[in-house]
Amino acid sequence: MRRRLLGSSLGISLGILLVAGLLSQSALAQGSNSTEFSPDEQRLAELRAAIAAQQDRIGVLEQQVAATGAQDERPELIREQIRSLLSEQEFRESLAPAMLQAGYDGGFFIRSSDDLFLMKVKTCMQFRWTHYGTSSRNKYRSPRLERDDRTGFDIQRLRPSFRGHVYSPDLTYEIQLDMSSDGGYDATAYYGYVNYRFAEEFQVMLGLFKLAGTRGQMISSGSFQFVDLPLTDEVFQLGRGVGVRFWGRMFDKRLRWYVDVVNSLRGQNNRTITTDEARELDNHPAIVTRLLWHVLGDKPGSTWRSQSDMPMHETPALELGVHYAFNDDAGDAGTLRIPFRRNSVMPGAYGVTTSNGLQIHQLGTDLAFRWQGFSVNAEYIWRFVDPRRANRTPFTPYTLLTGIGDTENYHGGYMQMGYFLPIPGLENQVEVVGRFGGVAGVDPGNEGSWEYGGGLNYYVKGHDVKLQADMVKVYEWPNRTASGSLANCNDDALVFRVQLQVQF
16 A cells, blocks of 8 residues: 555656646747746746755655565565574474463363373263063073062263373373273273374284274274173173284275284283282283274274264265184183083083183174164174193183083174164254174084164264163073173073263
């Protein structure tokens, strides 16, 4: 704007000079023979004085224009100097030392202003009501005893976690505590690991973590469609372990790979140094490997984090997975629970023993499909048990109970589906779910265990606040555990569950 005004002033001044020149020539032509000052000559003198004054004004304006141009270039020069100074780390630290920032972003966080340190605190609580309608008689546990149903409340999971990075965004960590009903509400370590990212394709994790086995156990318990895991997962899941994981994401994160080397399967409590009488570990590590391929979909990894189609994929998304686990258990305190058929006593009923003395091979395949609110999760697993000490002491408990000295195998699988109902005003909030599955031996004469279930979920605020209700019917539960709302081996049960989950 200022330059426009200056240019206009110069134009007016040049116009005045041109008019004055013309008038001067006209006056000289008319009064060249006169010796006295006429009125025209007086007028000409006045114009000449005005021209001189305008010339002085033009000189001043030219100086102002030159000064204005220099001022316009000065801010850019100053900016360049500031950028150069701020690029030096020592100058930044002396000018503004690192300070802490705090807030909430999917969890309460504390972060340094230089982003070298981050800690995010998050808690998951699942408050559950369960009606356990069990069979009045159990073939395995006191078969002549009449047994009653059970109904009550539990805090099934109460798990605060602390995660973030230290010294670099590539060095991450997680510490998670478990204070749930299964452990008597005592605080124990559930996770505790550090992870370093050398590259997206190659990372190393050290500590206590969930093993890369079944699809169900790799997904957070806060993202389940049903209140709890299927029967199949309770039998075949590998639990947590202490050791090292090598893993990475390749081909634009479409392929994930995992290799876990840990003390033992489901052996998060085993220690290396103990007395001979209380020995908990052998010299054989357990090895678990997994591959996950994101076949369809634009967002690799998003399908992995939830069993539901919470993102409402506009195009079909499909993931395929496979896992393999191996452990030669020669004294790992029997970390796995191995079901077997009690053929000699009470035929047809299950028994449960430890994996001590067994060599375990497990292979599983799984898939996850998501599209426009519809989801499918399916998995099939084979497990082979080989009594390595069948004919020498100390005899494996499996051989002593079954008389079997050769390799045996059993298998199981499930399919689970969900769909968000298109209710006006409640889009992406109300989901109906269904599941069926079972476990059986490969030989055709072996009776199987089966599970059928259905439920309804209301997502108040995604998985952070959701209300779930389901009903599950299980025929002959083949394990012994307090998780999954099922307890005793050989229970025939109809279970109703209602659960409120809050994460913050």
